Amino acid sequence: MSAQLQLPYPATVPAASHPSSAFTTPTCPADATASAVGRSALERRARLTAKLAKLAATGQLAPLTRQIAGLGGCAHPIRLTGHRTHLDTATGEILNHFDSDQLPAGELLVRCGNRRATRCPACSTVYRYDTYQLIAAGLRGGKTVPTSVAAHPRVFTTLTTPGFGPVHNQPDTGRCPCGHTHPDNDRLLGTPLDPERYDYMGAVLWNAHAPALWARFTTHLRREIAKAAGLTQRTLRHHATLSYAKVAEYQKRGQVHFHAVIRLDGPTGPTSTPPAWATTQLLDHAVRTAATRTRVHHEGEPPKQPQPAGHIPASQPQDSERAGRLVFRFGRQIDVRAIRGTDFTEGGPVTERHVAAYIAKYATKGAETTTGTLDRRLRLLA
Ligand SMILES: [Zn+2]
Ligand SMILES: [Zn+2]
Incomplete structure (x- = not known):
């Protein structure tokens, strides 16, 4: 037995932020929609940068970064507010007090724990x-x-x-019964050959x-x-x-x-x-x-089920x-x-x-x- 467990997949770093299109000038001036999207992305980015600069100036950026880093890249952290106090029941002495207000983000952030890759x-x-x-x-x-x-x-x-009922597929040998060879990303794959009879x-x-x-x-x-x-x-x-x-x-x-x-x-x-x-x-x-x-x-x-005329x-x-x-x-x-x-x-x-x-x-x-x-x-x- 192998002592070293091998993980099934390489460890992937979750996508955090992708500053890509925001800095790309639309190549087609006639494309007003793309241009507007680019502008609003640039504006959002500028607002975010200003906020980060403000936090950095007050010394809050580093603690906030540390708190966020603790989430391990969670895309939708759960935000909690509240407080907890530990008391010595004999003396009434406060041993420990925690308040989410005092955290850099002003809230306690915990991983969402969602198991679905599309969510987090x-x-x-x-x-x-x-x-x-x-x-x-x-x-x-x-x-x-x-x-x-x-x-x-x-x-x-x-x-x-x-x-x-038969569906469009990619048989190992030959073509789909519809006569075509479907590429992997074909939206027809898995759909009925004859929707009327499926x-x-x-x-x-x-x-x-x-x-x-x-x-x-x-x-x-x-x-x-x-x-x-x-x-x-x-x-x-x-x-x-x-x-x-x-x-x-x-x-x-x-x-x-x-x-x-x-x-x-x-x-x-x-x-x-x-x-x-x-x-x-x-x-x-x-x-x-x-x-x-x-x-x-x-x-x-x-x-x-609604049955079209002559339906079998x-x-x-x-x-x-x-x-x-x-x-x-x-x-x-x-x-x-x-x-x-x-x-x-x-x-x-x-x-x-x-x-x-x-x-x-x-x-x-x-x-x-x-x-x-x-x-x-x-x-x-x-
Ligand atoms: Zn998550
Ligand atoms: Zn087909």
Whole structure:
């Protein structure tokens, strides 16, 4: 085992300020808008410089810089005001008094801690590194987890979304079914080939039911493991426990895939040895069977979808058991791989480091980075 943990990504310095366009004279005099934008940026910069000069003259700039530097580049620090006093309860003597007014910024500033890279590059980087270390420790030990955990059965699995109609894509071989070869930044990628026939309702409802599908999957998984071990679900916990870490990855078409690290431990968790029957093969089989069996029923009647004349739905509601009832399940493509140690050099199975980096990456990504949309919660105007 390597003693030196290697971070999945190079440490990046978050963008602080970019004095670029503000100092660029618009090259096209006819472009009045660009010129106005340049001027207002210059004016803003001039105002900021004047304020900084004033702070420097009163000796406040250095302490303010130190306070801001403590935020590690957070883009949207949380601003807090208030005070705290420590008293000796016996004597009433004031031992310590803190007031946010006395801070250089006049407020207490704390990191926003947002895990999404689009919201705060600095905080999401910290979150990604933390996630990496957490997952890595769960796979090879460290951070209070014994190294013996590396010998426990564990797999890396990907559970997918079923299809709701063909979309523009970049197949490994050949062209998109539309006849074109789409470049990486093509906005058409992930959009339906035939919007009239795409099952939008199914696609949206599937995402809405994804958390319930995952929860149901974990129930099935415990059931399958117990069955394979000849135990009941109730008695399983006296022999083995299940630990997992999962992330959702948004695809271009806007659907989520789940990636998860699943580990089988002894009865008291990572510190206890799993029973002899708990093998990687058993876990692999249980994950596949559980994923295939997982179903979630849509509550109530599905909303009516406007149907154009002559419309034939591209895909029938999944496994519709009776009219007016939708049943959701995972896609047929279920990937389960054994996780090998970092010292395992043969090709094929994924290593602990790959898995930790993968989970950490998707923990800091939302739909916005893949689909270019929906970075914020939708709010109705009326
Ligand atoms: Zn932040
Ligand atoms: Zn296409």
